Amino acid sequence: QSLLTQPPSVSGTPGQRVTISCSGFSSNIGSPSANWYQHLPGTTPKLLIYNNNQRPSGVPDRFSGSKSGTSASLAISGLQSEDEAEYFCAAWDDSLQGVFGGGTKLIVL
Amino acid sequence: QLQLQESGPGLVQPSETLSLTCTVSGGSVRSASSYWAWIRQPPGKGLEWMGSIYHGGSTDYNPSLKSRLTIVADTSKNQFSLRLTYATATDTAIYYCARVSCGGYCFSDSWGLGTLVTVSS
Numbered sequence: 001q002s003l004l005t006q007p008p009s010v011s012g013t014p015g016q017r018v019t020i021s022c023s024g025f026s027s028n029i030g031s032p033s034a035n036w037y038q039h040l041p042g043t044t045p046k047l048l049i050y051n052n053n054q055r056p057s058g059v060p061d062r063f064s065g066s067k068s069g070t071s072a073s074l075a076i077s078g079l080q081s082e083d084e085a086e087y088f089c090a091a092w093d094d095s096l097q098g099v100f101g102g103g104t105k106l107i108v109l
Numbered sequence: 110q111l112q113l114q115e116s117g118p119g120l121v122q123p124s125e126t127l128s129l130t131c132t133v134s135g136g137s138v139r140s141a142s143s144y145w146a147w148i149r150q151p152p153g154k155g156l157e158w159m160g161s162i163y164h165g166g167s168t169d170y171n172p173s174l175k176s177r178l179t180i181v182a183d184t185s186k187n188q189f190s191l192r193l194t195y196a197t198a199t200d201t202a203i204y205y206c207a208r209v210s211c212g213g214y215c216f217s218d219s220w221g222l223g224t225l226v227t228v229s230s
Contacts, residue, residue, distance in 0.1 A: 032214070032215065033214040033215075033216075035216045035217070042222070043222070044219075044220045044221065044222055044223075045205075045220045047216065047217070047218050050214070050216035050218070051214045051216065056218070088155070088156065090156075090216075090217065091215075092209060092211070092215035092216070092217075095169070096144070096161065096169065096209075096211065096215065097158060097161075097169060097171070098146060098148065098158030098161075098209070098217075099158065100148075100155055100156035100157070100158065101155065102154070102155035103155055103156070
């Protein structure tokens with residue numbers, strides 16, 4: 001059982017904005033910063049957001065992150081077909097132990 | 110650019126030891142600003158942090174695996190490895206190695222492709 005909780009799936013149409021939630025901060029693992037990854041089968045997980053809302057260079061600004069209280073969120077605006085993938089949240093707690101969400105499959109209709 | 114690659118047997122007999130190696134290129138396992146982690150994903154389930162090895166060789170393990178897991182680094186080969194004893198079917202998973210960077214906040218910015226290990230007779 002994952003210590004961070006994500007919805008199993010979300011869906012949206014091209015051009016739409018979708019959000020993916022990740023809950024369990026504070027209650028389960030304290031309040032470390034949230035990171036988000038995009039994972040396509042057969043590829044390495046790609047870091048989209050680190051430190052709650054920071055984007056690595058090369059990640060489009062369509063991807064944004066936020067964290068408030070016990071939850072973090074990933075928002076994807078201007079949805080594109082190539083965004084269809086699995087997304088997961090992750091954090092490293094005060095003991096530097098990793099915790100992960102169960103993953104959310106984004107379906108672009 | 111940092112790259113990590115997992116290697117090892119894809120099939121392990123029950124009760125035997127599961128051993129995997131992660132080869133690091135484009136960076137050093139001796140880096141004081143990074144530490145190195147093993148993470149796995151059983152079929153149909155979420156990711157699980159297994160353990161990490163830090164600069165200087167100290168380690169930290171998931172309490173659920175601590176009695177069976179050992180992580181070591183070979184700085185001469187720029188690799189780090191895991192050994193999981195007494196493997197069972199529940200250890201069947203995709204195993205990933207990753208680098209974790211910390212500096213006020215932590216994140217993993219590089220992962221391997223992952224390798225599937227099946228525990229079965």
